[in-house]
Amino acid sequence: MSRKARQRTSRLPIRMQLMLPIAAALMGMLVLGLFQTVTVWDQYQDSGDAEVLADLAGSLNRVLDGHQNEGGPFLEAVLTQDMEGFDAAAARADTDEAIDDFESVGSTAATRFPSLDSEIEDLLERADELGAARTSLDGLAAGELEFSGEEVLGAFGTYTAIADKIVELSSLLPTLVNDARISAQLDSIASAMQLGRLAAEIQFRVTADLAFIAVEQALTVDRETLGNVAVRAGAYDRQLTDFQNNASDQVIDAFQDLAEGDGPRSASEALGIYLNGSIPTISPPEFSAAQGEIVDSWNRTTNTAMMYLRQDVEDLGQSSTRTLLTTFALIIALSLTAIISAAMLARRISLRVDGVREATLTAAYDTLPKTVAAVSQAGNADDVDRLLQSAKKQTVIATDSRYSDELDSLAEAFSAAHHQALRQTANQALLRIDVEAMMKTLARRGQSLIRRQQQVMESLVDDSGGSRIPDEWRSVYHLLSRMRRNEENLLLLAGGDPQRRYNHPSDVETIIRDAVSEIEDAGRVVVENQVGARLDTKPAGDVVRILAELLDNAASYSPPTQAVRVTSRRSGSEIVISIADDGIGLGPDQMSAINRRLAEPTQLNSELTATMGLLVVGRLAAEHAISVQLHSTMGKGTLALVRIPAAAHAEDPVGLVPQHGGGAAARLALSARAANLPITGTGTDGAAAGATEPIVPRPRKAGDAFGEPDPVPARSGSIPQAGRSRGATGTPGAVTPTLATSAPATAGPGGEPVDVTFRKVNRALESTGRENGSALPRRAPGSKLLPGSVPGSRPSGNGVDLDPAEIRDRLTGFASGIAAASEHEQRQ
Numbered sequence: 001m002s003r004k005a006r007q008r009t010s011r012l013p014i015r016m017q018l019m020l021p022i023a024a025a026l027m028g029m030l031v032l033g034l035f036q037t038v039t040v041w042d043q044y045q046d047s048g049d050a051e052v053l054a055d056l057a058g059s060l061n062r063v064l065d066g067h068q069n070e071g072g073p074f075l076e077a078v079l080t081q082d083m084e085g086f087d088a089a090a091a092r093a094d095t096d097e098a099i100d101d102f103e104s105v106g107s108t109a110a111t112r113f114p115s116l117d118s119e120i121e122d123l124l125e126r127a128d129e130l131g132a133a134r135t136s137l138d139g140l141a142a143g144e145l146e147f148s149g150e151e152v153l154g155a156f157g158t159y160t161a162i163a164d165k166i167v168e169l170s171s172l173l174p175t176l177v178n179d180a181r182i183s184a185q186l187d188s189i190a191s192a193m194q195l196g197r198l199a200a201e202i203q204f205r206v207t208a209d210l211a212f213i214a215v216e217q218a219l220t221v222d223r224e225t226l227g228n229v230a231v232r233a234g235a236y237d238r239q240l241t242d243f244q245n246n247a248s249d250q251v252i253d254a255f256q257d258l259a260e261g262d263g264p265r266s267a268s269e270a271l272g273i274y275l276n277g278s279i280p281t282i283s284p285p286e287f288s289a290a291q292g293e294i295v296d297s298w299n300r301t302t303n304t305a306m307m308y309l310r311q312d313v314e315d316l317g318q319s320s321t322r323t324l325l326t327t328f329a330l331i332i333a334l335s336l337t338a339i340i341s342a343a344m345l346a347r348r349i350s351l352r353v354d355g356v357r358e359a360t361l362t363a364a365y366d367t368l369p370k371t372v373a374a375v376s377q378a379g380n381a382d383d384v385d386r387l388l389q390s391a392k393k394q395t396v397i398a399t400d401s402r403y404s405d406e407l408d409s410l411a412e413a414f415s416a417a418h419h420q421a422l423r424q425t426a427n428q429a430l431l432r433i434d435v436e437a438m439m440k441t442l443a444r445r446g447q448s449l450i451r452r453q454q455q456v457m458e459s460l461v462d463d464s465g466g467s468r469i470p471d472e473w474r475s476v477y478h479l480l481s482r483m484r485r486n487e488e489n490l491l492l493l494a495g496g497d498p499q500r501r502y503n504h505p506s507d508v509e510t511i512i513r514d515a516v517s518e519i520e521d522a523g524r525v526v527v528e529n530q531v532g533a534r535l536d537t538k539p540a541g542d543v544v545r546i547l548a549e550l551l552d553n554a555a556s557y558s559p560p561t562q563a564v565r566v567t568s569r570r571s572g573s574e575i576v577i578s579i580a581d582d583g584i585g586l587g588p589d590q591m592s593a594i595n596r597r598l599a600e601p602t603q604l605n606s607e608l609t610a611t612m613g614l615l616v617v618g619r620l621a622a623e624h625a626i627s628v629q630l631h632s633t634m635g636k637g638t639l640a641l642v643r644i645p646a647a648a649h650a651e652d653p654v655g656l657v658p659q660h661g662g663g664a665a666a667r668l669a670l671s672a673r674a675a676n677l678p679i680t681g682t683g684t685d686g687a688a689a690g691a692t693e694p695i696v697p698r699p700r701k702a703g704d705a706f707g708e709p710d711p712v713p714a715r716s717g718s719i720p721q722a723g724r725s726r727g728a729t730g731t732p733g734a735v736t737p738t739l740a741t742s743a744p745a746t747a748g749p750g751g752e753p754v755d756v757t758f759r760k761v762n763r764a765l766e767s768t769g770r771e772n773g774s775a776l777p778r779r780a781p782g783s784k785l786l787p788g789s790v791p792g793s794r795p796s797g798n799g800v801d802l803d804p805a806e807i808r809d810r811l812t813g814f815a816s817g818i819a820a821a822s823e824h825e826q827r828q
Contacts, residue, residue: 025338036327043320046179066095133158188247196298203291210284263293443491501541505650515547539648549613558583573646631820639817
């Protein structure tokens with residue numbers, strides 16, 4: 001079906017109609033959301049960071065205030081000899097409380113800013129040294145130590161180091177926040193703290209030098225002290241410039257108001273005279289008090305800056321919150337707009353989309369699978385054509401003439417693909433019907449030719465009289481039997497129905513015996529522990545085919561000197577027939593693949609022709625719900641388990657099947673000759689010569705339980721089993737044909753004669769025992785075994801015992817097979 005181009009009636013395709021407003025809204029949301037999110041997130045982070053840093057700066061300011069309130073007044077009291085007017089314990093308690101608060105705030109700040117962790121830890125370690133410094137200062141106040149002593153100088157160094165560390169840490173805070181206003185506020189606070197520290201140091205050093213000059217009646221200032229004061233005064237001026245550049249107008253105005261008093265003015269004049277190298281007229285206590293007002297003004301300025309900082313932080317948090325809410329509101333509004341637009345457009349085309357969807361789903365999951373299944377099972381070309389025309393009418397997808405867009409094109413494309421799939425299915429069905437018909441014709445023709453060849457060979461045997469039958473004839477005859485079975489497999493796989501083997505239910509013993517007679521190496525098969533059960537007519541014949549294929553594989557893939565063991569038993573309501581060989585076994589991957597093919601048989605193709613027997617086994621087993629599984633261990637052989645369900649079992653009504661008369665009524669005449677004639681014909685020729693006589697394994701000699709099979713003579717033109725043979729007299733190739741009327745003996749175990757004629761073997765297989773004096777059947781041990789299949793009693797010294805290692809290997813292989821079968825039963 002050609003695809004016709006149709007003119008569009010809409011200006012935009014459906015996809016664009018749906019995606020254009022949504023894409024526009026989403027793009028707007030993405031752009032706005034991107035900028036707003038970055039901004040809001042930065043502001044939110046800055047507000048949080050600023051809050052943490054503000055708390056840290058406040059805590060540092062409290063520690064510095066406590067430190068200065070503890071050290072400065074203490075030294076002033078020592079210099080003025082007025083310790084009673086200073087409460088050192090209270091001042092130290094305030095310092096310790098400020099340090100404890102800083103430890104808590106510092107932990108939070110270190111979590112938020114890992115770069116501050118080392119600085120905070122260093123400050124806390126220095127704070128731990130205050131105890132020793134305080135002890136030294138107490139010794140100085142008590143007169144036990146002097147200002148020039150190492151302990152006192154060390155205490156001064158501790159206080160100075162703590163103050164320097166506090167100022168250094170506060171100077172790092174402005175670099176940790178992105179907001180310029182908050183950063184400037186933090187910088188101004190750090191500058192105010194630094195100015196307060198420098199003013200306190202100047203207060204201490206100048207006051208100490210003035211007190212020393214007053215005591216020593218010196219005429220000049222100490223040059224070293226003057227140099228230290230000059231350095232700090234210069235640093236003070238530079239830091240004051242930085243403060244004025246960074247601080248807000250409100251903070252600068254607050255400082256100027258505090259620094260305009262008489263005390264700060266007097267301290268500045270006295271400091272100027274001192275820096276010029278002269279001795280100011282102001283007394284040490286007066287200078288200390290005046291300079292203390294400057295220190296106090298800086299402390300107040302720092303508190304004022306902290307107040308404005310917290311206010312700015314709060315404003316920043318509120319602003320970021322408002323921005324965040326605005327962003328969310330815009331995103332929600334745009335989302336609603338996009339959703340409403342999409343809903344309106346979707347509603348407009350929903351009926352069309354639903355119609356196409358329903359039609360395609362129905363065609364894909366209902367109409368097409370049903371049509372494909374029906375066409376695949378069609379028996380002739382007329383049925384295929386009828387089903388194809390009906391499916392075409394059901395898969396037409398109706399379109400709306402008002403629209404001609406992607407949906408309409410999609411419907412047309414799906415209809416075209418659907419029709420093409422139907423056409424391919426019909427072609428495959430017609431090809432399958434043709435191939436199956438050809439395979440049936442070729443299989444039946446091959447069966448007819450093979451049967452004619454077997455009849456010719458049987459005529460040659462009849463014409464030979466009592467002369468010996470060449471071994472080559474036996475080989476050719478068994479090859480013909482293999483060819484017949486191959487033709488039957490082809491006919492079965494092609495859908496044909498080979499002639500039934502039985503005309504009524506048969507017992508398991510007969511089924512196993514007929515399956516053994518189908519293979520070339522029947523003499524290697526050992527049948528053990530047969531159960532007394534019967535199978536229905538159809539399952540019985542198919543079980544023979546299944547067992548024959550498995551036995552053929554077991555005999556082909558195991559050493560020619562080893563036996564193939566067949567055992568039957570009951571397992572609950574099932575009958576389990578096991579076939580074990582002593583071959584090299586199969587690998588796990590190969591075993592899994594074979595079991596999968598047996599459980600799920602497929603169609604015959606070129607890849608499966610080499611293992612067509614397994615496909616036949618799988619087909620027949622699936623037809624009767626029979627489970628066939630292989631279990632194998634590398635180097636220990638292979639075990640095949642055939643589980644026959646109760647549905648295939650047959651009742652054994654009294655009088656249905658006669659037990660005498662040579663078994664002619666037990667099986668159909670032509671189909672009973674499993675190894676002699678192809679399974680064709682009508683099954684009504686009950687008097688066919690030799691029809692009831694199966695080919696059976698020949699006896700084995702004592703001491704050679706797994707030796708080569710001997711030839712078995714035929715009756716009335718029947719050809720015995722082919723294979724490598726040894727004559728009864730020990731001459732290779734010597735074969736003596738035996739008629740049913742004669743009863744020759746072959747040397748058996750222990751030198752006893754063993755009758756291996758077909759009637760003798762048939763009676764041995766079908767006998768149920770002999771009657772005793774009370775006319776009751778008496779069990780005869782070994783009466784159901786094939787003559788010659790089990791060696792007789794062996795004279796001492798004439799046999800060769802098996803090696804113990806070989807016995808262990810065989811027992812291990814057997815145990816492995818039983819364990820694998822048990823494991824499979826548990827998984828079932």
